[in-house]
Amino acid sequence: MSNYNLSKSKNRNKKENDSYSFFNVILNKILITGLLTITCMIFLKKDLSFKKMFYDNVIENNFNFASLNSLYTKYFGGTLPFSNVFESTETVFNENLSYDSASDYMDGVSLSVGSDYLVPSIDSGLVVFVGEKDGYGNTVIIQTSDGVDIWYSNMNDISVDMYEYVSKGGFIGNCRDNLVLVFKKDGKVIDYKKYI
Numbered sequence: 001m002s003n004y005n006l007s008k009s010k011n012r013n014k015k016e017n018d019s020y021s022f023f024n025v026i027l028n029k030i031l032i033t034g035l036l037t038i039t040c041m042i043f044l045k046k047d048l049s050f051k052k053m054f055y056d057n058v059i060e061n062n063f064n065f066a067s068l069n070s071l072y073t074k075y076f077g078g079t080l081p082f083s084n085v086f087e088s089t090e091t092v093f094n095e096n097l098s099y100d101s102a103s104d105y106m107d108g109v110s111l112s113v114g115s116d117y118l119v120p121s122i123d124s125g126l127v128v129f130v131g132e133k134d135g136y137g138n139t140v141i142i143q144t145s146d147g148v149d150i151w152y153s154n155m156n157d158i159s160v161d162m163y164e165y166v167s168k169g170g171f172i173g174n175c176r177d178n179l180v181l182v183f184k185k186d187g188k189v190i191d192y193k194k195y196i
Contacts, residue, residue: 069126069165070145094169095120097196099179106135108151108182109192119152119172119179122195127164136180140172148190151182 043050097120099111121142128149129141136153140160143149158173160166183190 067145067147094167095171096169097122099196102196105180106182107184107189108153108180109196110154111179111181111196113175113177113179115176116156116174117176117179118174119155121166121168121170121172122150122181123148124168124170125150125166127160127162127166130158130160130162136182142166142172147185148195149182149184150195151180151184153180153182154178 040054044054095118097111099113101112102109103112104110123142123144125142125144127140128143129139131139133139133151133153136151138155138158139151139153140155140158141149141151152172152175155173155175160172166172181192181196183192183195
């Protein structure tokens with residue numbers, strides 16, 4: 001057999017193994033997710049103490065989904081094995097927070113920014129709230145992997161959706177003149193001076 005045919009045969013075998021591996025990864029993730037879901041459903045249905053613990057820790061308390069996402073990514077990779085196919089390698093928006101002055105506002109700080117200011121994310125995390133908050137206006141809450149909820153309030157336009165992962169410096173939306181930030185962990189307000 002010639003070297004050319006041998007090389008061609010090896011390439012074909014490699015492609016077949018890669019596609020088998022790709023579908024094997026997808027199948028394993030589906031099976032693990034299904035198994036975990038069914039197990040939780042059985043325990044929630046049968047065991048009242050588990051149901052109470054689940055309710056107290058996930059629904060009553062502010063469960064840190066961003067850290068769960070970090071653990072999942074660390075041990076299992078992305079949610080879809082082909083997600084990097086759809087991601088652009090070109091950075092579109094990657095900015096740092098900039099402002100002219102800061103003053104205390106309710107539980108956080110009001111930052112004086114320019115008109116139609118493009119708001120960057122201070123840290124990477126998962127969007128856990130998008131909507132109106134009393135006294136704060138349109139608000140986006142991003143939960144970081146260390147459990148800190150960062151509120152971005154007084155927004156005009158919001159460019160992120162619930163459960164979207166936002167990278168540090170990523171575009172959240174825009175605001176006019178003042179951006180209000182609040183930092184909370186476990187429901188308690190944290191001093192904003194450590195973060196801005």
